Amino acid sequence: MNKYIPVIGLEVHIELSTVSKMFCSCSALHFAKEPNTQVCPTCLGLPGAMPYPNKIAIKDVLKFGLATNSKVNKFSKFDRKHYMYPDLPKSYQISQYDLPFCINGKISLKSGKTINLRRIHLEEDTAKLQHYEDETGQYSLIDFNRSGVALCEMVTEPDFENVDDVIEFLKEIQLIVRYLGISQADMEKGSMRLEANLSLRPEKDSILPDYKIELKNINSFRFLEKALNYEIQRQADLLNKGVKVAQETRGFDQLKNTTFSQRIKEEAQDYRYFPEPDIPPFRFEDKFIFVIKSEIGEMPQEKRVRFANDYKIPQNYIEVLLSDKKRSEYFDKLAELDKKYSIGLNTIANLMVNKNLDQEYPEPELFIKKLLEITKKDYSTTDENTNAVYEVLHEFPKAVSDYNSGKGAVIGFLVGMVQKKLGGKGNPKVITDMLILNLKSPK
Amino acid sequence: MFTSVRTTQNALRNKKISVRDVVSHFLTKINEKNKDLNVFLTLNEDESYELAKKYDGLLKENPDQIFEKYPLLGCIVSFKDLFLTKGLRTTAGSKVLDSFIPPYSAKVVDKIKKAGAIIIGKTNCDAWAHGASGENSDFGPTLNPWNKAYVPGGSSSGSAVSVAAGFNHVSFGTDTGGSIRQPANFCGIYGLKPTYGSVSRYGVIAMASSLDTVGHFGNNISDIENVFKISSGVDLCDATLKDEDKKQKDNITVGIPKQYFEKGVDQVVSDKVHEAIKIFEKNNYKFKEVNLPNTKHAISVYYIIQPAEVCSNLGRYDGIRFGNPRNSFGAEAKRRIILGNFVLSSGYYDAYYKKATQVRTLIINELDKAFDEVDLLIAPVSPSQPFKLGEKVNDPLKMYLSDVLTVPANIAGIPGLSVPFGIHNGLSLGFQLMGPRFSEKLIFKMARDFESFTNYKFEPPKF
Structure with missing residues (x-):
């Protein structure tokens, strides 16, 4: 039996929470809305309609890039990516090809390992197909409320060698996005979507494998973890039997906890990209980039270090508090108040993490007051x-x-x-x- | 009284006529003569009379200030059937959209309407604006009013003829490679192709998005200029728009690009341009020969970039949500879809599309450099006078070459104005003025001067 090392790269789609869509003024909040009520000629791809880019979405992507140590392409543009599908009304998606807004980012994991981000670009979301079946047969309906919503795509290098790192990385990306306030990054609602490319290489061989499996349509970290683990085992078994792994796209069966083939990729699809003539290219000035950078607040990693240094509370408490930006800010206020009351930050953190006391008291002052009552002690300062x-x-x-x-x-x-x-x-x-x-x- | 917008407005001011009379004059003529020329695909009679009633009421109420609020009051216009008009059928000259009723109007349609103009109908054109003769329309060719055996030029064939035949004051068209200037030249009227990015394209069915411009036809320069004042300007729908205005000046130096007079251009055509130059010179205009050697590449660049964008823009006409299925496309559209997909395919992109965009940059730079030396350029519009119906229809390459002198302005995004000048063998002649981006005012000044040097008065054809 050979030992194999997984080679994993990720593609993460993040739907930005801008008020309006990427190229028109329709509302971008499409979740659970009556179908086809938030549409206009542009996002329906009607004859004559044209895109008008949403500047907030572009700033959001630059922010995301800068927060992940990426380089901003000072000259950038949109491109048309052509393919025919009923959820794509123009027969092309406005996306970015050779000059994405951000390139060469880096994220450090707790182990010290660095994951390289190849690119972060902006594109428009597609419409949503809904498949039905009744006595007349099978049919599909299209809801264009999602069509044209700003979608940010991040692609990593194939730097992951184990599943734990993948999950840690994705949780950190989700946290960064939420801290920036550019998206809810909610996987159940589809505002964060994951795709993984996975192949195995022999332990002693550092050359990249000549195939890859795409895992698609996975809507939780837990399922991704299961899918990756299943897939690693499946591929190892095949390779050990001397079977060549077929290049394909696979989905995850939540009931059986297995992956299944969705589509065999014969050849790379030819998207016939060319620069979007309806949107002039962008030239970002240094000053503009500087201003955006200065708008980025404290990122999770910085907060992690500060909480450890300043508050000296246990690491597991820090992670729980950090996972919700508002909660961590609430804790900051409690820590400030506690300078006066000296209840002790461990006690406070414990009551938040284990008893969710903060949920009952929206105001930190009332939280402290309650705490002083519980302990029935008027502590010294x-x-x-x-x-x-x-x-x-x-x-x-x-x-x-x-x-x-x-x-x-x-x-x-x-x-x-x-x-x-x-x-x-x-x-x-x-x-x-x-x-x-x-x-x-x-x- | 009905010839120009100005004369019509004067008659309205002096209460010699009502707006209803104006509408009725044009509609009567159309209903009588349209079948001879095949200009209009759809008429907007009911709304025209309704609006006439409204404006006649306003005129009675407040005759003094009404023209400030509605500067185009009394102006009867039509739109090439590429412009979306809410509730009014829009076909793009193609069977694919033969029953398409748009749910919204193009920005420029709204603007013109808001200024008081009345839209009388939608005009015939080559399907999807693909063509230089009007013969590619799925609704039959439009005929040249000077001689019905000849083509009126294209692709804005119906728009050009609507003005030449006196069916309306002004008509809007699109110019992607000459589709306004060439039919204006073939019909003996003015045709303006403005700077790329000066008039909103939102709501106009796209042909080739980096080349398409929205312009108009008129039978005198003052109508052309006044309508442009209304149609131009930025909106929040077309991201390529800019508000710019090049400085005016008095002593204009005009360049004569020698490559525009070389082989392939008929003697009668170039002689007429030189005759115009002599008239200008007599009136103290300075001329200077300029060298634009990359001009010869413009048509090759055009027939790579244009089909690439055409195939992309036509992808949405799949017959699923609106329109007829894809087998309703005509031969020329199919030709361009195949050509466009080919030049964008991986493995061919660098050799064709990318190379074409590089040469495009060279052509732009060369023209920019020329405009350091001269203010405007004068040149022929079409290499020949109008050709006969059917003459080139089976030879697409020959048809493509009709654009050879108009395409460079689209490649570079610069404005061009087709000016009518003289008749030969019963068919019209003329020349075009081109200038740097956003130099329309300078072009208008030169054309206005020419009108006064020659005491120009539009003489309509008898048909």
Whole structure:
């Protein structure tokens, strides 16, 4: 049995949450809307209709590129990509070919591995086909509400070698997109769509395999994980039997947890790209790019580092808080308030993460108030704590040296002394943490 | 009284006639004579009379200021059947759309209507604007009013003839490779192809999007100029539009591009242009020969870029949501679809489409350089006078060469105006003026001067 290394690349489609569509002024909010109620000549592809580009969508893509360390193509353009399908009313999709808005991005994983982003481009979404069957037979209807919605496509290099990295990367991309506020990136609603290219190479051989399998139409991280794992095993079995893996597109069967063939790719389709003559090319000035860059707020990775350094709360708490930008901002406010009340950030984070207390109190002030009530304690302030700890450490040098020489139990005595000074109003957990920090720090 | 917009408006002001009289005058003539020439595919009679009633009411109420609000009041126009008109059939001259009723109107249609003009009908044209004779229309050819054995030029054949035959004041057409200037030249009237990006193309059925322009025909320069003031300008629907205006000047130097007078151009055609040059010179216009050696490549570039864009733009006519199935396409459209797909195919793209865009840049640069030396250019429009119906219809290459002197302006996006000048063997002659992008005003000035130098008055053909 040979050992194989997976070679995985990703294509991620993100539907931007702009108010209007990419090339017309129709509303872009199409989810669960009455079919064909948000349409106009442009997104219906009627004779004579023309595209008028949405500048906000272009800025959003540049933002996304800059937030993922990509290079902005200062000269960029749209192209027509031709293919015939009932969900594509013009018979071409306005997309970007050789000069996408952003190229050569990079995302670092926790392991330190870097994933390279080949390109990020902007295009228009297609209409939605709905397939039905009744006594008259099978038929399909087209809903054009989605037609022309701004769609951002990100393509990675085939840098992934295991499934965990794929999932970590995708969750990070989802987080970045949500932090930028450019999309809900909701997979159930289709505003984030995943495609993976997967093949296997022998462990000792660094040459890329001569085939690839496209996994398409997968609408959750969990299913993608299952599909990739199944597919890795399937391909390994075939290769071990000496069977050539056929180049094809495969889908995922959620009931059987297996992948199945959807389409055999004979030859690369010829999209007959050429520059979209109805939209003049773009020239981005350095100043324009600088302004967009300055509009990017704190990204998840920066927040991760700051929470760890400033708040010193456990990593698993940080991840939970980070996963929702609003919640992490809520926590920032609590941390600010806690400077006064010294409840302790671990306690607060715990109540958020494990008890969802923040859901009950939209205002951080009320959250703190409730917390003080629960503990029924009017805790001393940080300043009072600091003073008391400082005094105790100086008044009891023997206890300090005992602690430093390894007698950990002496901490109980020191806490008691501090409480005495505070008239019992200190939060034991906070005082303990503060003592430990100060006992260790002089060394 | 009905010849030009100005004379009609004066008569309306002086209460000699009503708007209803104007509409009735033209509709009567159309109903009587249209069958001889096959100009109109659809008439808009009911709305024309309704609007006439409305404007006559307004004229009674407020005769002084009404022309400020409606600068084109009393102006009767038609549109080539490539312009979408809400509720009024629009066919593109093709069987594919023979029963297509648009749910919206082109921006320029709305603008012209808002300015008070009355749209009297939709004119015949080569199907999808593919052609230089009008013979490619699926609704039969339009005939030349000067001699019905001859073609009126194309593809805006019906529009040109509607003005020449006195069926309306002004008619809108499109010019992708000469489709306004050449039929204007063949019908003895003015035809303006404006700068690419000056008039909105939104709602006009696209032929080749990087070359298409929206312009109009008239029988005098002042109508051409006044209508352009209304039709031009940016909107939020056509992203290629710009509001620009080149500076006016008094002492115009005009270039004579020698490549436009070389072999293939009939003697009678080039002699007439030189005759016009002499008249200008007598009136202190300066002329200078300019060298544009890349002109000869323009037609090759055009017949690569244009079909590429044509095949892309026609892809939506699949007969699923509107229109008839694809087998309703005529031979010329099929030819261009096949040619266009070929030049865009992988493996051929670099050799054809990409090379063509590179040569296009050379042609643009060469013209830009020429306009550093001269303000405008003067040249023949068509290499020959009108040809006979059927003469070139079986030889597409020969037909394509009719565009050889008009195509460069489309390649470069510059404006061109076809000016009528003289009759020979009962058929019209003329010349074209071209200028840098957004130099329309300068072109109008030169054409206006020519009208006064020659005491020009439109003499309609007898047919």
